[in-house]
Amino acid sequence: GAGVSQSPRYKVAKRGQDVALRCDPISGHVSLFWYQQALGQGPEFLTYFQNEAQLDKSGLPSDRFFAERPEGSVSTLKIQRTQQEDSAVYLCASSSQDRGLGEAFFGQGTRLTVV
Amino acid sequence: AQSVTQLDSQVPVFEEAPVELRCNYSSSVSVYLFWYVQYPNQGLQLLLKYLSGSTLVESINGFEAEFNKSQTSFHLRKPSVHISDTAEYFCAVIRSGNTGKLIFGQGTTLQVKP
Structure with missing residues (x-):
């Protein structure tokens, strides 16, 4: 596709349920980022991939959060045992340049609501 | 630690009036500076960026921002706004030497009224 595609667009999960959020970056983009955006706040960094290598996961809030990009293209963000505080919009971004200094x-x- | 502060959460303005959206950052190292815009029901889009060189940078739709190192600011300005400029604007920085992760401010909602 022409842009970054995320699925599902909306997800309602019961507390304790596991969820998987998918990101299809722009083809050929080296860098891939995940961000979490709570209501009324700016996006906050979660993790960064350069191709298939996860080079920075310092923003993942707990060990319930896990991200992968096994073939250097599609990425999945998994949240185990979801809690209400996980409710947020999860954003994926990709960039053609290493280190993301190009346009992201x-x-x-994906808007996740935990009930 | 670095942070980005957008001083106004909402800025209402009439069409064709000038506007300034303020952004200040704190960092102990050099940073690269960005403004992203989010139109209703759309994803974040890059509006403009400062990496090096001229401290005044411009976008294709009439916005400009000036990097002021002494005041650690990167305010966004437009001399005459349009209804279509109504959106959420985010200031962000990337720390020099970092992986490229963006540190965002809390956002400013620009509401352009007819």
Whole structure:
């Protein structure tokens, strides 16, 4: 596709349920980022991939959060045993340049609501 | 630690009036500076960026921002706004030498009224 695609667009999960959020970056983009955006706040960094290598996961809030990009293209963010504080919009971004100094292209996000 | 502060959460303005959206950052190292815009029901889009060189940078739709190192600011300005500029604007920085992760401010909602 022409842009970054995220699925699902909306997800409602019961507390304790596991969820998986998918990101299809722009083809050929080296860098891939995940961000979490709480209501009324700016996005906050979660993790960064350069191709298939996860070079920075310092923003993952707990060990319940796990991200992978096994073939250097599609990425999945998994949240285990979801809690209410996990409710947020999860954004994926990709960039053609290493270190993301080029333009980062964002998907529309997945809105996760934990009930 | 570095942070980005957007001083106004909402800025209402009439069409064709000038506007300034303020952004200040704190960092102990050099940073690269960005403004992203989010139109209703759309994803974040890069508006403009400062990496090096001229401290005044411009976008294709009439916005400009000036990097002021002494005041650690990167305010966004437009001399005459349009209804279509109504959106959420985010200031962000990347720390020099970092992986490229963006540190965002809390955002400013620009509401352009007819």
